[in-house]
Amino acid sequence: MISGVISRIARAGYKDWGRCDMTYVELDEGTTVAGVTTRNVCSSPEVDLCRENLKGGRARALVVNAGNSNAFTGQRGRDAVDAITAKVAGHLGCATGEVFVSSTGVIGIALPIDKAEAGLHAVFSAKPCSWEQACETIGTTDTFAKGVTASANVGGTKVHLAGIIKGSGMIAPDMATMLGYIFTDAAVDAAFLQELLTASNDQTFSCITVDSDTSTSDTVLAFATGKAGNAPLTSFDEAGADAFASALHDVCRQLAHLVVRDGEGAQKFIEITVSGAVSNDSARRVGLAVANSPLVKTAIAGEDANWGRVVMAVGKAGEPADRDRLSISFGATQVARHGVAVEGYDETPVGAHLKGREIEIGIDLGLGEGRATVWTCDLTHGYISINADYRS
């Protein structure tokens, strides 16, 4: 569907799953790449590899292993990643620096090199697969396949984007976490692609949270094959750069929302908009403090308009806030204004809003022009069941 991109899947057998667990994406020569990775300092060797290879800005292949994150495995884990990049580079006749690898699943067990090599042997000769098959294969505890497409007009040329993502929370059992890949046939300079992805990431993937836990493996990569034939985009001065940036942003936002919608135990999708902050960054930090508050998330699960818990979470964020200027709304109804409850506000629409599956919380700090929107899900018995009621 994206010219210059061919996906294949195979079974390496990392776990006793009756399904494929290795995804291999071949990218035509000339493909540029950009990426963002976890800030967790205990990052996996795959994340280290991606960071290193991103410096070159060129990609020919992506390998995603599901069922084993290979994190916290020392030299043996690093050796496994090196074996994969060497084998793929040999197969394609490219540099190892053009091969990107991700792994997701249990931690502490080095990715078995023999299984990885057997998987690669099988996947090289597998038939091309659909996006949906690739999407299912990179997943672990995900309850549905997550993919998004978009297009844009770049200087008269129609370019296409497709994104796939896995993750059911910022972190899922055994550190199987968010991995996202975006492919486009647009021609985009690697540095400009990185600029666009970083900017979109700040407002999308970095604005979602399920449980405040950040993974050792989180990675989002964007690949541009250039097969659409547009004049390569190198800055916002060029025709179509805005359109492409907007399409990329849409893909990132939609992928990020899909992760929250599949959050562990999630029954409600919560959008929190913070305005009136001293800066956009401050607004985002306030929003994430609210989104990460177990007491706010359980209140929403209980369909309870407990705005006191929102006040508490705003206050603990460590950001500039003035109790007596703070206003809070649920849906379209303001329930607190300038530090006190709105006398006799209509509880009917608030109650109806909270019974829905899409919850909006508005927070106005009344201090400045900074604003941000973040997304999370409610905290339910389902989350406890998924994460406590089993042994690894």
Add this chain to the structure above:
Amino acid sequence: MISGVISRIARAGYKDWGRCDMTYVELDEGTTVAGVTTRNVCSSPEVDLCRENLKGGRARALVVNAGNSNAFTGQRGRDAVDAITAKVAGHLGCATGEVFVSSTGVIGIALPIDKAEAGLHAVFSAKPCSWEQACETIGTTDTFAKGVTASANVGGTKVHLAGIIKGSGMIAPDMATMLGYIFTDAAVDAAFLQELLTASNDQTFSCITVDSDTSTSDTVLAFATGKAGNAPLTSFDEAGADAFASALHDVCRQLAHLVVRDGEGAQKFIEITVSGAVSNDSARRVGLAVANSPLVKTAIAGEDANWGRVVMAVGKAGEPADRDRLSISFGATQVARHGVAVEGYDETPVGAHLKGREIEIGIDLGLGEGRATVWTCDLTHGYISINADYRS
């Protein structure tokens, strides 16, 4: 039990509770006071009052209202606090700056002045009560009364300490949160008492967490009546200062532990010791990141030795850490050393340890001499039930 301290309780009727909800503690002339309060910027007017009155270092009375936190109530809330301090000051013939007030319970509803005044009227003439009665009266969702006593030899004089605390989490439903009061008959200069309390707080109340949410009302106050007759303590140079500091620290630590043991839904008490950090502060921040991680807390609830989640939480703390120097133990058994799993470690003692009610997690960062211990509880279905399965 503490000379110079008399407690009384009465029913102001803030809620439809069939029990007393106002605690009044009278302190003899000459009582010094120290305190620490929440860092939540949306603090209640009671917290603001305590902060202001602590500057004077003198106390004659403490009033604690249960059932209404009076937080986020604007000028009406401030008026209620002023009415209480004025009435108590008039009754005792002291300055309003010597009257301390705390309130805990539902937020957003101003404390009704008529009920507060009627409660004070009743409490002034009530019979002195026991510590246990005072303790029960300051509680809200607490499942047991929490009190601690200690004594110390100060320059040949035996001094006594008694502490009471309420809270079943850093925060409980409707922001009814941690309030702690420590009384001693020792003579201690207010500035030195503050120095001791601040130091102990850093290693006790500031090292516990139930759900990462910090309240708008958290307050810990220490009152010293001087009735024991020791030469007033003003610095560590004096005989008995170390003994008193140690006794105060014990009281703080035991009170803090009681809060965690009564954490909402808690089934296990978890002690997390971090060593090898670049500083003690860094060690505490790493410990709290682990203690606040929903995935670590649910793993312990599930009696699962999932050390990968501990690695993840260490990595997200934002503190210096090196994946390849990190070691982790459960109980007495090291399960990961220098960034990799310990080959063939004995799972039997680990499994037995996790089945117990007292869990120890050891984390060695391998970087420096910094260390800290923090305490939390597991995250269970009980927490969700308490916080989601009801409407406020």
